[in-house]
Amino acid sequence: MKVLSKIYMAFIFFFLYAPIFVLIIFSFNDSTTMSRSVWSGFSLKWYTKLFQDGMILDALRNTLIIALIAAIVSTVLGTAAAIGIGGMNKWMRRVTMNVTNLPMVNPEIVTGVSLMLLFVFVARGFGNVSLGMLSLILAHITFCLPYVILSVMPKLRQMDPHLYEAAQDLGCNPVLAFFKVVLPEIMPGVVTGMIMAFTLSIDDFVISYFTSGTTQTLPIFIYSMTRKRISPEINALSTLLFGTIMVLLLIVNLRQSKDKKVEENMMEEA
Numbered sequence: 001m002k003v004l005s006k007i008y009m010a011f012i013f014f015f016l017y018a019p020i021f022v023l024i025i026f027s028f029n030d031s032t033t034m035s036r037s038v039w040s041g042f043s044l045k046w047y048t049k050l051f052q053d054g055m056i057l058d059a060l061r062n063t064l065i066i067a068l069i070a071a072i073v074s075t076v077l078g079t080a081a082a083i084g085i086g087g088m089n090k091w092m093r094r095v096t097m098n099v100t101n102l103p104m105v106n107p108e109i110v111t112g113v114s115l116m117l118l119f120v121f122v123a124r125g126f127g128n129v130s131l132g133m134l135s136l137i138l139a140h141i142t143f144c145l146p147y148v149i150l151s152v153m154p155k156l157r158q159m160d161p162h163l164y165e166a167a168q169d170l171g172c173n174p175v176l177a178f179f180k181v182v183l184p185e186i187m188p189g190v191v192t193g194m195i196m197a198f199t200l201s202i203d204d205f206v207i208s209y210f211t212s213g214t215t216q217t218l219p220i221f222i223y224s225m226t227r228k229r230i231s232p233e234i235n236a237l238s239t240l241l242f243g244t245i246m247v248l249l250l251i252v253n254l255r256q257s258k259d260k261k262v263e264e265n266m267m268e269e270a
Contacts, residue, residue: 020242027235046236053233059221060237062133066217067201070140075194077141078148079186085149086156097153100146108143112210115139119211131213139211140204144197151193155186188252195248202241 030043050056085096103111119135163185167177183190205219212220222234 071198074144082152108206148193155189
């Protein structure tokens, strides 16, 4: 049974990661079109052309700006919301978490259309202001927020609730006690939530499509290219994005492993 389970897991990982590795390999292919799946020789020309394509770089810049702002704002708001939810009684906490989790199970197209109608209604009140970067950032903060709360809440439950009070008894004011005691305890959950928000924002297409107006993000730009011809530059760009996300995940995992070792050493010394 153990051998069968290992074979089964190997097939699962193969089907999950084989397309990504094929994409990475063909980002170095010398072929002039993505429709050809024949290896024509090793080349870095698509990476060179990528950094010379102004439209792709503009879409990438918009995507990274939106993802960074959405990740930071949703992390701050989500952490504050998680702390507030943690201080509620059991019944209120359950109701609030159900409401918080609703955007995650709600179909993205429903969320996208709803946000579009809301932004259009508000924009008309300010003199027919068009949708754009601001509406995209607000939409991304909206759907990233529940994931941050979901990442921070377990760390709050693991933390000793008396640490905050003990810090205040020892002379810390509430703000200092939070930054000196509470935040370091929940920091792994905060970092995980921020990275999750960042990756979700980069990946989003449906909600961005309805709330973007004239602003193009990378997923929208790639979708517009499918109507004509997709350049192999997209392979190079996808490879760079995949590598960036892998580096971020490795940093988080190494940090969590280091924190776990520190906790184990402290427990042994105690």
